[in-house]
Amino acid sequence: MEKGTKPSEIIDEFLNFLKYCDKEYKDCVTQVYKYDRMNQDFLHDIEFAHNYDERCKIATRVHKQRNDRRAMKDRVEFVEKVAKFYSDKQNKQFIDRLKNLLVDQKKAEEYVLNERHYNRRGDSNDID
Structure with a gap:
């Protein structure tokens, strides 16, 4: 953890990463x-193509489409x-606990980072 990084930022980043992977998937x-x-x-287009040039154009489109599909599959x-992991019901409780931890951690950081003051408990005028 970098010196200036807050724990809440790391927890938040991890939760966002889980959501991102789920959406990406x-x-x-x-x-x-x-x-x-x-x-x-494409198979039907090839079936009904009337000449060699038309079939070649379709084959080129198939080639590009298959490469794009491979990239998506990868x-x-x-x-x-x-x-x-994120969508598994058994892990939902863990993820919910992480979300609660994030809220609590942000509160703790806000308390520590804000200006604090001391409220006097005794009255200094009573000692005279």
Whole structure:
């Protein structure tokens, strides 16, 4: 932990990372599904293509689409474990406890970092 970094910032960053991976996973899985559906369209396009040049253009589009799909699948694999951890019901309690810890930690940091003062408990006029 860097000297100027607050513990609440690290906890918050971790929670945001978990949310990001979950969203990234869902988005990429959806995109892979769309690419899979596009593949069927390309097969039909090839089936009904009338000449060699038309089939070559379709094949080039298929090639690009497959490369894009591979990139999405790689990204899915990259964040899948973290996303599954975040969405697992058994880990929900842990994540909720982290969120509560974040709130408590921010309160503690606010107390420590704000200007503090001492309230006198005795009346100094009574000692005379």
